Amino acid sequence: MTVIACDFGGTRIKVGLVRSGYVLRQLAIDARSSRPLVERLAEVAAAVQQLCESAAIRPRDCNGVGISFPSIIDPDGRVLGEFGKYGPVAAEDFTRWTESSWSLPAVIENDARLALIGEKVAGAATGHDNAVMITLGTGIGTAALVQGELLVGIHGQAAILGGHQTVVVGGRQCVCGNRGCAETEASSSALPRILAAMGRSDLSTLAPQYEDVFKAAASGDECAAAVVARSLAVWGTVAVNLVHAYDPSIVVLGGGVMRSRDIILPAIAEYVTKHAHTPWGNVTVVASQLGDAAALVGAEWLVDQRLSLKA
Ligand SMILES: [Zn+2]
Known part of the structure; x- marks a missing residue:
């Protein structure tokens, strides 16, 4: 085929x-x-x-x-x-x-469902029948595979709205109509507003990238470091919420923001180990293999x- x-x-x-x-x-x-x-x-x-x-x-x-x-x-x-x-x-x-x-x-x-299937067929989730995917990019996409079945739901929205979980009660207005969604608190599309609100539009070119913020944080910029810490906590929260919802053995992290995987992957893995309630053992947190x-x-x-x- x-x-x-x-x-x-x-x-x-x-x-x-x-x-x-x-x-x-x-x-x-x-x-x-x-x-x-x-x-x-x-x-x-x-x-x-x-x-x-x-x-x-x-x-x-x-x-x-x-x-x-x-x-x-x-x-x-x-x-x-x-x-x-x-x-x-x-x-x-x-x-x-x-x-x-x-x-x-x-x-x-x-798209996140297909990314998860791709990772299951030939990438990081090979051999796993229970997996969740988080794509960190312009927005935040999610998907879940439960006992080998891709969750779709009666209206097609099961498991894919992980980026629209509320992570801040009364937080920023999101395009979906909700407030405080993960995607509006920490994603590339939210970055210009986040930087502007901190008075740091200088970190923001026409299309600010997380890579630039990670670099500024690494060179000692305290404001950039605060954005990084908060974004990592938001993404970690999304991962924990998905673990609690779908009982996966593996969480796969993909999307363009994962160009900074050296920082993001260990931070989210640590967050999940610390905060997820998984009395059966530890969830594996990995980066996408197929990108x-x-x-x-x-x-x-x-x-x-x-x-x-x-x-
Ligand atoms: Zn939303």
């Missing part, structure tokens, strides 16, 4: 050709996710075309297109609650696009699962 995989992130759109859990080729383009999705699809199609040519594979010889999207996807494949990324999106936008471009069917699933490719690998599983079942 060869699958075209498209991962629509908040910052970049990654496309790949995936076969047997292995990404043959991949490339990324700027997401410009403040623009409507339909305006981005022509450029994504061109990227797919380029990949296929470089791999000498004809798109129409692929088995389908697996789409990873940062939103709630219900069990019927409908896109719900896009949280301001890519404007209003319907699943039909994707199916029309893949059918008219390559005569291929499309299937769509939440950007995790959701692409998961997209192959999605096409195999959903389209093979239909065939």
